[in-house]
Structures are given as C-alpha cells and as structure tokens.
Amino acid sequence: MIERRKTRQIQLGSVGIGSQHQVSVQSMTNTDTRNIDETVAQIHRLEAAGCDIVRVAVPDRDGAVAIRQIKDRIKxxxxxxxxFDYRLAIGSMESGADGIRINPGNLGGEEKLARVVEAAISNRVPIRVGVNSGSIEKDLLKQYGYPSPENSRALIESALRNVQLVEKYGHHEIKISIKSADVLTTINSYRALSQATDYPLHLGVTEAGGLIAGTVKSSVALGILLSEGIGDTFRISLTRDPVEEVRVGFELLRSLKIRERGPELISCPTCGRTRIDLFALAEEVEKFVQTMESPLKVAVMGCVVNGPGEAKQADIGVAGGNGVGIIFKKGEIWKKVHEDELMAVFMTELKKMEQESK
Incomplete structure (x- = not known):
C-alpha cells in the first residue's frame, strides 16, 4: 500500500488537489485556443477518456478572451x-480560468507579478509555479551548475525562490512543478523538493518524446515517484494526440493500484498461431474501453487454443480464429461468431455489461 506524502489542499475548480484527494490525471490541448469549437471538441474527447484537469495555451489576448466561451462548454x-505577458494571466483569470500556470521569474519583474497575484487572490485562482531546466535564473546556474541527477540544487532553489515571490504578495494556493527532460534528474529533483515543501506537486517529464519513448520515460520517472507517495497531479507528455496521454496516465495509476478507472485490458503478444489482425483488434477494443467506467477485466487473445484458458480471470474476452472467433466469459466459451461480425457482437456485449454494472 502506497502512503502518500502529506501535502496541503488547494481547490482547482471542482477538483481538490493534495494528499487528501486522489492523484489527478492532467493533459494539455494542442489546438489553437482561439479556435473555440476545435478546442472544446478536443476537451470533450479528453473528458470522455477520464481527464481530470486540462491546460490550454494562451498566446495572446484573444486566447485569454476565448477561455470564457470554452469554460461554458466543458466540465x-x-x-x-x-x-512572459502578465496581462494574459490576468485576462485569463477574468475570463474564468480555474487556475494559471506561470514561471514568476519571466513575467517582467515583481511589480507585474504582484498584479497577477492580486488578480489570483480576488478571483480565488490557484497558481501553479512551473520551473524547468531551461528557465533557471542565471545566478542559480552560476552558483549550482546545470541540473543533473547528482545535483539538482539549481532547479530546487529556482522553484522555492519563485514560490516565495508568490507568497510575498499574500497568495498560498500554490502547486509546484519542476521539470527536466532527463529521467534521473526528474526523479531526484522531485524527491528533494518533496522534502523542502508541503505544497502539492505536479509531476512530469518535459519533452519526453513520442508514444514509445515518451511513455517509457514518463512511466519510469513518474512510476517511481508515485510509488514513493510523491505527486498530486501529473501529465504524461507525449508528442501525440493528448487523449493518448490520458490513456497512459490511467494505466500507470492502475499498475500501481493507486487508482482504477474503467476496464483493465489484457492482450497476448501474438505468436505463429495467430490468424487474425490482433493488433487492429486490440487497438479498437482499447479505444472503446477507454470511454467506459466499469472496472471490468477485458481480454483480447490471438487464438482460440490458449485464449480462454490464459485469460480465464477476464470478465469477457475475445479470441481470433481462422475465419471464426469466440467470445468467452470467465474462461468459458459464450459464443462463436464469424470473423466479420466478431467485433460488432463483442462491442454490443461489452456495452450491455457496462450498463448492467451501473
């Protein structure tokens, strides 16, 4: 059983953040925020996948203004x-943003930061202080050197310095993130930061890469930290559709038994007995179950020889054959179906089981 590190509680819209609450999965849109319809459509897909919190880029005043209409259409x-532009932070909060992510050191000085903090207090908006290896102040780099697995002092001190600036102007609804593209630097930096503050921490490996590299790097770093009770929110950063980030995020939480949402998917790695396009079948099932909430165990197996036996713990499973597949439940064959109809029948039964479990 993982024991969470004790952290303060902050409220981000309808989501509580801190050790009293569940670890939240976050993602970020890759649409132009000023394109309201496209951005809302992507957020709806993220919501369907279970995303708890979404972040949007605000490139200019029009982007800040768009937040109001986006907020009205999402949950x-x-x-x-x-x-860089403190006015966009203020405008975003006035448009209804539930939170802002800033690096206080790049807003143009303390006077401008003070105005942002004042707006955050008046709008009751928490601030995420985000620092990464590429944004560390020059004096800290000179004193401590560039962050590495052996020495992350510059990253830690930069984060704490910027937090103190926000605190100086009376705001304590804060979440902190310190990011590196290096896995070991990320792990050791968050370990050190967790000892230096009790503010909630947002985890992530920045610029992690595409689906394979990004999933591996993020899962290693975040998996280790979460298993040690460190982390209150996180994002799996991938150069992919952001829905993929959420899918990986929930599988990471499930693997650590921290949080379960929706079915658990079991699928075999294939072998020479496979006579069906198992890759496409597994991908289609995986996308479908991502929108489900019931904790069913679903299996996708390559052949009827071993399928039901190897996945006998599954609530429902499908196994391919040569022109004919089977659908099984708890290791027992439930129905034989022609390959052309296999997926449709399987999906129909999955929907039925989802409804029955509610």
Missing amino acids: IPLIADIH
Whole structure:
C-alpha cells in the first residue's frame, strides 16, 4: 500500500488537489485556443477518456478572451498556460480560468507579478509555479551548475525562490512543478523538493518524446515517484494526440493500484498461431474501453487454443480464429461468431455489461 506524502489542499475548480484527494490525471490541448469549437471538441474527447484537469495555451489576448466561451462548454477545470505577458494571466483569470500556470521569474519583474497575484487572490485562482531546466535564473546556474541527477540544487532553489515571490504578495494556493527532460534528474529533483515543501506537486517529464519513448520515460520517472507517495497531479507528455496521454496516465495509476478507472485490458503478444489482425483488434477494443467506467477485466487473445484458458480471470474476452472467433466469459466459451461480425457482437456485449454494472 502506497502512503502518500502529506501535502496541503488547494481547490482547482471542482477538483481538490493534495494528499487528501486522489492523484489527478492532467493533459494539455494542442489546438489553437482561439479556435473555440476545435478546442472544446478536443476537451470533450479528453473528458470522455477520464481527464481530470486540462491546460490550454494562451498566446495572446484573444486566447485569454476565448477561455470564457470554452469554460461554458466543458466540465473539467481549465488551467491557462502563461509565458512572459502578465496581462494574459490576468485576462485569463477574468475570463474564468480555474487556475494559471506561470514561471514568476519571466513575467517582467515583481511589480507585474504582484498584479497577477492580486488578480489570483480576488478571483480565488490557484497558481501553479512551473520551473524547468531551461528557465533557471542565471545566478542559480552560476552558483549550482546545470541540473543533473547528482545535483539538482539549481532547479530546487529556482522553484522555492519563485514560490516565495508568490507568497510575498499574500497568495498560498500554490502547486509546484519542476521539470527536466532527463529521467534521473526528474526523479531526484522531485524527491528533494518533496522534502523542502508541503505544497502539492505536479509531476512530469518535459519533452519526453513520442508514444514509445515518451511513455517509457514518463512511466519510469513518474512510476517511481508515485510509488514513493510523491505527486498530486501529473501529465504524461507525449508528442501525440493528448487523449493518448490520458490513456497512459490511467494505466500507470492502475499498475500501481493507486487508482482504477474503467476496464483493465489484457492482450497476448501474438505468436505463429495467430490468424487474425490482433493488433487492429486490440487497438479498437482499447479505444472503446477507454470511454467506459466499469472496472471490468477485458481480454483480447490471438487464438482460440490458449485464449480462454490464459485469460480465464477476464470478465469477457475475445479470441481470433481462422475465419471464426469466440467470445468467452470467465474462461468459458459464450459464443462463436464469424470473423466479420466478431467485433460488432463483442462491442454490443461489452456495452450491455457496462450498463448492467451501473
């Protein structure tokens, strides 16, 4: 049983963040925020996949203004991602953003930061102080050197310095993130930061890469940290459709038995007995179950020889054959179906089981 590190509680819209609450899965849209319909459509897909919190880029004033219309059409909390222009942070909060992500050191000085903090207090908006290896102040780099697995002091000190600036102006609804593209630097930095503060922490490996590299790097770093009780929210950063980030995120939480949402998918790695396009079958089932909430165990197996036996713990499973497949439940064959109809029959039964479990 993983024991969560004790952290303060903050409220981000409808989602509570901190050790009293479940670990939240976050993602970020890759649409132009000013394109309201496209952005809303992507957020709806993220919501269907279980995303708890979404972040949007705010490139200019029109992007800040668009937040109001986006907020009116979505259910999950929205964070405005701000860089350099303090006015966009203020405008985003006035448009209804539930939270903002800033690096206080790049907003143009303390006077401008003070105005952002004042707006955050008046709008009751938490601030995520985000620092990464590429944004560390020059004096800290000179003093401590560039962050590495052996020495992450510059990253830690930069985060704490920027947190203190926000605190200086009276705001304590804070979440912190410190990111590196290096897995070991990320792990050791968050370990050190968790000892230095009790603010909630947002985890992530920045610029992690595409589906394979990004999933591996993020899962290693975040899996280790979460298994140690460190982390209150996280994002799996992938150069992919952001829905994929959410899918990987929930599988990571499931593997650590931290949180389960929807069915668990079991699928075999294939072998020479496979006579069906198992890759396509497994991918289609995986996408379908991502929108389900019932904790069913679903199996996709390559052949009827071993399928039901190897996956006998599955609530329902499908196994391919040569022109004919089978659908089985708890290791027992339930129905034989022609290959052309196999997926349709299987999906129909899955939907039925989902409804019955509610």
